[in-house]
Amino acid sequence: MKLLLLDDESFALRLLTHQLTKLGFTEIVSFDEPARALDVLEQDVHCADMVLLDLQMPGIDGIEFIRHLARLRFHGGLVLVSGEDERILQTARRLAEAHQLDVRGAVHKPVAPAALSAMLGPAESTRRGPTPVHNPAVPATAYTPERIAAGIAAGEFVNVYQPKVRLADGEVTGVETLVRWQHPTDGLVMPSQFIELAEEHGLIDPLTRTILVNALEQGKRWRLEGRELHVAVNISMESLSTLEFPDFVAAMVRAAGIPPHLLVLEVTESRLMKNPLAVLDVLTRMRLKHVGLSIDDFGTGHSSLAQLRDIPFDELKVDRRFVHQAHADSATRTILEASLGIARQLGMRSVAEGVELQSDWDLLRELGCDVAQGYFVARPMPAAAFTKWFGEWETRRQALRPSVA
CATH class of the missing domain: 3.20.20.450 (EAL domain)
Known part of the structure; x- marks a missing residue:
């Protein structure tokens, strides 16, 4: 499984990478600048099976990044990570789900290894992708x-x-x-x-x-x-x-x-x-x-x-x-x-x-x-x-x- 980590704090990235490596994940790419991560996804939206996204970031924050993932029709999994309070975290989750993204979890920092394992599954698993959701706002046929x-x-x-x-x-x-x-x-x-x-x-x-x-x-x-x-x-x-x-x-x-x-x-x-x-x-x-x-x-x-x-x-x-x-x-x-x-x-x-x-x-x-x-x-x-x-x-x-x- 290919993981993309995004957090503006370099220490948080190193800690998360260490935890994921111990869980058996080897294909990990991390970014401390949201714009760089977005550039990579713009070039190939299938480059990652899972994105672990911090919400509080300068420039492009996590909510804006969710909007870009939806625009790019990212079909991998998404884990939201934040130091903000529970209500903000859950609101962000509902927003991502409303964009029909495959949200695997929403957790507070620091993330416990057990929580990571539960959300990501086995390191060797492949992309599941979200369950297709019918969008009722776009009817298949226009009736009179x-x-x-x-x-x-x-x-x-x-x-x-x-x-x-x-x-x-x-x-x-x-x-x-x-x-x-x-x-x-x-x-x-x-x-x-x-x-x-x-x-x-x-x-x-x-x-x-x-x-x-x-x-x-x-x-x-x-x-x-x-x-x-x-x-x-x-x-x-x-x-x-x-x-x-x-x-x-x-x-x-x-x-x-x-x-x-x-x-x-x-x-x-x-x-x-x-x-x-x-x-x-x-x-x-x-x-x-x-x-x-x-x-x-x-x-x-x-x-x-x-x-x-x-x-x-x-x-x-x-x-x-x-x-x-x-x-x-x-x-x-x-x-x-x-x-x-x-x-x-x-x-x-x-x-x-x-x-x-x-x-x-x-x-x-x-x-x-x-x-x-x-x-x-x-x-x-x-x-x-x-x-x-x-x-x-x-x-x-x-x-x-x-x-x-």
Whole structure:
């Protein structure tokens, strides 16, 4: 493995080189001037399998260097090293990950040999490279509002469902409904390629109603199979600004023949409310009809404490940014604990999104979160795949009993 070390302190470089040599690494190039290291990478971005980068440097600092690594599409590993405080270090890590760099670790000086070994792996290993990440900001195909409208009319938009499970015992309590476009020629199209366009051109309300009706019908089918699951549907601000929307929802719930409390409307204020009084009117009427209300992505954007005060939510969903890896980040854990505490004191059910690891699951149980949702449990799937998944989860649930009992 070829290592590139970058630190403006010559002593730190010598110490790090000595530690790495003892670990068996022999191909090490070190620089005390960021500009020189950048010149080398500009000539051949594949000259290193791993970059160990100090953040605090004169001239080009570590944050600027991260930006250059992203520009050059560096596909090797990155270890961030700093004498700064933990929050700065973790912020730099999140920034590098947002640039889709393969961050292997973020550590304080002086770096312990054991930490280096854990982050770098065997000296003879080859470049792993990062897992490719789809960039939703760059759609593969440009769709028109007219084509989306035609797709809604033709029934091309389909629901997939991600399970939610109770942390106390692993019991499946519900699902979140997500939408996909089953395009006749382009295949399965993700929401990032049509949701914003639908919002901008007045199509989000008819799309929301289609998703809602399909979700209620699926909830009815699960209920006939003996599974009473909460079915959550994301509701747009456009729908919530329409005063007759509660009556439409109530009529669809009656038609599906399921209790109103099994429907949960997830609200994310992604766009500024045009008519906040109408939204408050609609949401309050929903609760009077015993439909559940969930504040989604709590702690981000406009999902605020004021909304918790003003709107009768009965469920709080903690955003994935404050859930995944919270056990390893004290600031993230503090925000997670505070969010769960607010939910508990307001008598709301707490749901954690982005549960991807056993460590995420264990921490949430320890902190008293009610419900977990994320890849650790299951990815979103068509309703037809649930029968098989239920059996698989029951097996996993039994295996998890030492953790969940």
